[in-house]
Amino acid sequence: xxxxxxxxxxxxxxxxxxxxxxxxxxxxxxxxxxxxxxxxxxxxxxxxxxxxxxxxxxxxxxxxxxxxxxxxxxxxxxxxxxxxxxxxxxxxxxxxxxxxxxxxxxxxxxxxxxxxxxxxxxxxxxxxxxxxxxxxxxxxxxxxxxxxxxxxxx
Numbered sequence: 001x002x003x004x005x006x007x008x009x010x011x012x013x014x015x016x017x018x019x020x021x022x023x024x025x026x027x028x029x030x031x032x033x034x035x036x037x038x039x040x041x042x043x044x045x046x047x048x049x050x051x052x053x054x055x056x057x058x059x060x061x062x063x064x065x066x067x068x069x070x071x072x073x074x075x076x077x078x079x080x081x082x083x084x085x086x087x088x089x090x091x092x093x094x095x096x097x098x099x100x101x102x103x104x105x106x107x108x109x110x111x112x113x114x115x116x117x118x119x120x121x122x123x124x125x126x127x128x129x130x131x132x133x134x135x136x137x138x139x140x141x142x143x144x145x146x147x148x149x150x151x152x153x154x
Contacts, residue, residue: 063088
């Protein structure tokens with residue numbers, strides 16, 4: 001599994017001011033509908049439901065909201081870089097500015113876990129996060145994320 005398979009260029013955005021986690025999930029829902037044809041409301045509902053089980057802010061300004069949905073045939077990703085960090089109830093209580101959301105088919109099983117592990121490994125790399133934070137162009141952000149995996153594998 002590669003990040004290029006999970007994250008097409010159109011699934012990467014940089015956003016100015018998002019004021020709440022719910023607003024962020026609405027943006028992710030709209031992106032999922034545009035990129036993958038999944039109804040936005042269904043995505044928002046699934047992300048909120050998963051977030052209700054426990055926050056997906058993993059620390060160091062990174063959040064990995066994820067959910068399983070019917071209607072998907074493969075694990076898909078969405079990435080948003082926030083200009084202004086957002087309170088996300090992260091485990092380290094730090095606001096979040098890098099958000100990588102994963103959407104998986106209901107029966108994805110191990111593929112969903114592999115994708116989460118891949119994204120988590122990539123965003124644990126402080127150099128990658130620094131590059132993401134210093135760029136706002138979506139094409140550049142997508143390149144940073146996908147090249148990070150290539151260099152980690154080398």
